[in-house]
Amino acid sequence: MKVLIAITRDEIAPRFDLAVEAIIAEVTDGSVPDEPRHLLLSEPSGDEFCTLAVRESVDVVLCGGIDEMHYDYLSWKKISVVDGVIGPYAEALELLANAKLKPDAILPGAANEEDGS
Amino acid sequence: MFQDVDLSVFLDGIPHAVLLVDPALSVRAMNRQGEAMTGRSLKEVAGIGADFVIRSNLRPFSRFFKAVLEDRQTVSQEGNVLDRNRKIAPARFTISPVEGRDGDLLGAMVVVEDLSHTAYLEEERAHMGEFDAELSLNPKMREIAEKMPVFAATDASLLIEGETGTGKGSLAETVHKASKRAGYPYIKVNCAALPESLLESELFGHAPGAFAGAERVRQGMLRLADHGTIFFNEIGDMPLSMQAKLLSVLDDGEFSPLGSTRKVAVDVRIIAATSRDLKALVEEGLFREDLYYRLNVLRLRLPSLRERQEDIPLLIDHFIRHFSKGAATPQLDSEALGELKAYSFPGNVRELRNMLEHTLILSQGESITKEHLPEYLRSPESLRPHAGVAPGPGNAGGKALRWDDVEKEMIIDALREARGKKNEAAKKLGWARSTLYRKLRQHGI
Numbered sequence: 001m002k003v004l005i006a007i008t009r010d011e012i013a014p015r016f017d018l019a020v021e022a023i024i025a026e027v028t029d030g031s032v033p034d035e036p037r038h039l040l041l042s043e044p045s046g047d048e049f050c051t052l053a054v055r056e057s058v059d060v061v062l063c064g065g066i067d068e069m070h071y072d073y074l075s076w077k078k079i080s081v082v083d084g085v086i087g088p089y090a091e092a093l094e095l096l097a098n099a100k101l102k103p104d105a106i107l108p109g110a111a112n113e114e115d116g117s
Numbered sequence: 118m119f120q121d122v123d124l125s126v127f128l129d130g131i132p133h134a135v136l137l138v139d140p141a142l143s144v145r146a147m148n149r150q151g152e153a154m155t156g157r158s159l160k161e162v163a164g165i166g167a168d169f170v171i172r173s174n175l176r177p178f179s180r181f182f183k184a185v186l187e188d189r190q191t192v193s194q195e196g197n198v199l200d201r202n203r204k205i206a207p208a209r210f211t212i213s214p215v216e217g218r219d220g221d222l223l224g225a226m227v228v229v230e231d232l233s234h235t236a237y238l239e240e241e242r243a244h245m246g247e248f249d250a251e252l253s254l255n256p257k258m259r260e261i262a263e264k265m266p267v268f269a270a271t272d273a274s275l276l277i278e279g280e281t282g283t284g285k286g287s288l289a290e291t292v293h294k295a296s297k298r299a300g301y302p303y304i305k306v307n308c309a310a311l312p313e314s315l316l317e318s319e320l321f322g323h324a325p326g327a328f329a330g331a332e333r334v335r336q337g338m339l340r341l342a343d344h345g346t347i348f349f350n351e352i353g354d355m356p357l358s359m360q361a362k363l364l365s366v367l368d369d370g371e372f373s374p375l376g377s378t379r380k381v382a383v384d385v386r387i388i389a390a391t392s393r394d395l396k397a398l399v400e401e402g403l404f405r406e407d408l409y410y411r412l413n414v415l416r417l418r419l420p421s422l423r424e425r426q427e428d429i430p431l432l433i434d435h436f437i438r439h440f441s442k443g444a445a446t447p448q449l450d451s452e453a454l455g456e457l458k459a460y461s462f463p464g465n466v467r468e469l470r471n472m473l474e475h476t477l478i479l480s481q482g483e484s485i486t487k488e489h490l491p492e493y494l495r496s497p498e499s500l501r502p503h504a505g506v507a508p509g510p511g512n513a514g515g516k517a518l519r520w521d522d523v524e525k526e527m528i529i530d531a532l533r534e535a536r537g538k539k540n541e542a543a544k545k546l547g548w549a550r551s552t553l554y555r556k557l558r559q560h561g562i
Contacts, residue, residue: 014169014171014172015172017205065172067203067204067205068202069554071203084201086165104156106162110165110166110169
């Protein structure tokens with residue numbers, strides 16, 4: 001299963017449309033075998049992340065908040081969206097690989113970052 | 118005097134989302150409006166960074182906090198916020214330092230004022246004009262406008278009757294905006310759009326585990342509208358079981374969310390609208406008589422566009438100016454105006470507006486002639502007095518279509534031709550992609 005996560009530093013970005021950084025990772029059999037690939041946009045763009053998700057044949061987009069338009073677009077493209085998640089992306093990835101991540105989850109390691117996206 | 122005041126009572130009294138954060142920018146307190154906006158309870162987000170909870174576009178949000186904490190000055194900034202319903206709403210953020218009695222800095226208070234109501238009203242005024250006394254010479258409309266201050270000054274239930282597209286929603290919102298509840302939420306519920314099972318949960322909220330899939334608490338629209346106004350559109354379509362529960366809210370001001378035994382008290386004003394004959398529904402046993410009389414404290418009927426023929430030129434002028442978006446305003450020739458005046462407009466002002474928007478796209482900035490108007494206007498049936506639905510193209514079997522239906526068919530045809538590719542379909546229709554998305558949502562495609 002291929003996953004795209006919109007991130008800010010080590011955390012899941014609070015807003016998909018305002019994030020500039022993402023990772024793409026493969027998760028198989030409850031683990032994340034390879035190091036995730038990091039992607040950086042020149043400016044925040046939910047549209048660009050959607051295009052990337054389609055082009056990369058991503059199965060799941062994991063994010064914090066996502067607006068209705070991008071959510072509908074991804075759903076229309078048959079990409080699952082797990083949104084409303086707060087916490088470190090590595091922790092979220094582990095939970096997702098083990099089918100234990102639910103939308104709106106606040107992860108135990110949810111950090112109190114001084115600077116968000 | 119106030120040292121024993123419960124902080125939550127104080128915060129809940131503020132008609133906006135309010136969060137208290139500590140100097141590390143972790144959320145420490147949040148009022149009921151804040152919970153409604155974020156969809157999270159304070160228990161869930163206590164200790165979490167405010168950036169991740171508020172989801173503002175002021176990036177990084179923490180920069181504003183730092184300015185407040187260092188300079189101890191209040192900062193106010195407009196931006197937007199992504200709410201729990203995945204909607205981006207314009208908002209004003211006011212961040213103030215919070216100091217203890219000894220002058221120690223305890224943190225900051227963030228007030229998030231939702232400006233979508235103001236923006237909506239401005240847009241509504243520009244776009245719709247469905248209910249706008251300034252766009253009317255009609256005595257019935259003037260009379261309603263004169264009664265507005267009376268309707269706004271009371272908390273009594275208001276029942277608005279009128280055909281579809283006459284502006285019942287805009288009138289309800291205008292009453293709310295002019296009332297003392299204006300600073301509190303205005304929540305719209307379309308009783309015709311939601312199935313009974315969903316309507317109950319949407320309206321009254323639910324506790325976690327109330328039913329399969331109810332993983333988190335839903336506050337419910339009644340609770341979100343606390344201190345404000347709730348508008349029930351097409352109240353005649355509300356299921357009887359819901360009517361009983363709504364009646365108890367009207368009588369006692371409290372209700373129990375689904376799956377919960379705890380009563381929730383709310384203070385809401387109820388405005389209901391219907392395009393159906395509620396009295397007849399009562400006689401047929403489809404609407405509760407007691408609820409009918411409870412809602413019918415104040416009542417008014419909005420005239421159809423056929424009853425306000427004198428307003429058609431005014432409205433046409435208004436919409437042409439609006440849709441021209443500052444470019445040269447095309448003129449409507451006398452033949453085209455004649456056709457519009459002769460048409461029965463079963464969809465009322467909304468139909469006229471949609472028709473003009475489409476006509477302006479077709480006319481490409483040139484003078485608007487009758488050729489630019491939809492063909493069904495020239496059908497002899499379209500000139501007949503209104504009999505429920507408007508005549509339309511392809512209705513050989515006698516089933517008539519309204520402009521909305523025609524537009525929906527056009528969109529579906531374009532999508533079919535474009536094999537589902539929205540960009541291509543938008544090009545075929547001569548619309549921007551965003552217009553197509555808006556129309557898709559509007560028509561529920």
